[in-house]
Amino acid sequence: MSRYLNRFTLLAFVVVLSSCVGGQLGKVTSQPEKGMVVSAYPDASKVGLEILKKGGNAVDAAVAVQFALAVVYPNAGNIGGGGFMVYRSAKGEIAALDFREKAPGLASRDMFLDSAGNPIKDKSLFGHLACGVPGSVAGMAEAHRKFGRLSWQQVLEPAISLAENGFIITEKEADDLNRHSQEFAKYNPAGTVFVSNGGWKQGDRLVQKDLAETLKRIGELGAAGFYEGETADKIVAEMQHGGGLISKEDLKNYHAVWRTPITGIYKGYKIITMPPTSSGGIALLQLLHSVENYPVARYGFNSDSTIQLLTEAERRVYADRATYLGDPDFFKVPQRELLEHGYSVARMKSMSFSKATPSSEIKAGDITVKESNQTTHFSIVDQYGNAVSITTTLNGSFGSKVVVQGAGFFLNNEMDDFSVKPGSPNMYGLVGGEANAIAPGKRMLSSMTPTIIEKDGKLFMVVGTPGGSTIMTSVFQTILNVIEFNKSMQxxxxAKRVHHQWLPDTIYSETGALDSLTKIKLQQKGYPIKEWGASGRVDAILKTKWGYYQGGADPRGDDTAMGW
Structure with a gap:
């Protein structure tokens, strides 16, 4: 069967099921009304749907999917990473949960610089020193404590079963594991189940006994089963073995934080998204504000005028990101000023459709301050009308490449998301400033943009994506594709996407996104264009005016939508 959904029509669509451990799900309606799960891997989507069918709500399903992804999608799904959740209840109540990783207590501002003050290549990307204190388990425990309906053990059981009994890997998963096998061997000299002597093949079964035991401890003890006791001992032993910094105190003192969601209006649609430590929510609303006064629908999908408008908005927003955004517990983020509609409108006045504005001429806006591609996202709506949007990550693919010996899970390389040296780019080319400098206990800045949209006070869309620096622009374009260009969710x-992030001063275009004439027009105006591969893996849900759900599962991966 297909690994992902083909295009949906507006009035009907077919949910495609991939082969799953544990048999078939049974008949799924072509117009789901009770709920939907869209995630990066078919087994994880199946787990979420089964939780919904048992009477669980969207948060129950989200917790189950998060832990399932840690098993079946180890290059981004995780318990050794962190992320963000945006929640909307059936009554319209909203919440945002920050379970982003933190710098260890022994971290220091210049820890990745040489004696001359220059960044040391790869030091913040690979190995034990690159690891931030994980937040995913604390985040899931806190979300479940506040909103869960089923028991903690019930939502953990599917992931435990997948780890203990194994699951059948897809072709893409086999390729990912094989591609990184030498790195796994280098950073895990004692060996790891993620390396296969003969190489992984589609259809192989991956069994993770150590991870199953770790998940059992979490199932029995909650967050304490990870941040204290045997699992904590194993994490600290791994740190000591490889020269890492995470201590027992760091683990025990970690807490997820509830924050006030950012909200804004775009042409009558209410946007509910993530505040700092994510830069994504502020950036998304700035982008929408920047283009709102322009006739985007008339310009047309991926026309030269549309691409030019998006590019000029993006270069201004990313310049602001580099200067003004960081952990609000350490830095006063000028959130109100950045989100003033007039601020973004004024920033666009220097744009001219006759020529490009060089990024060298774009600085952060005048505000007085008294700043991976291997992430994963999933969107869930339940039968009660609650919605959850979660983006979670290890940062790079398989994070730091370090597997906690005896515990069976990868640790993140999120320390690279700090400004290792203000003004120097990270692994995604993003430039940061003093606001995002390394400090003990500080959360590193993120681009993750989990988002929920309302129309006329009712749920309209749940959306998000992985993609490092491309996250905000991928979410931005997906929203425009529905609202401006009247596309179905799938x-x-x-749809092919483009991206600009201020520096480098280049439009990155997925192959086939721009036709030859559009490229010529843009290049004549001074826009360098570079084609690259897949950009983001958006997983989204749209509620139609007829009351059923359309799923959008990104064909760039094994992403799968399942509804009932």
Missing amino acids: AAVS
């Missing part, structure tokens, strides 16, 4: 997700 068509909006599948």
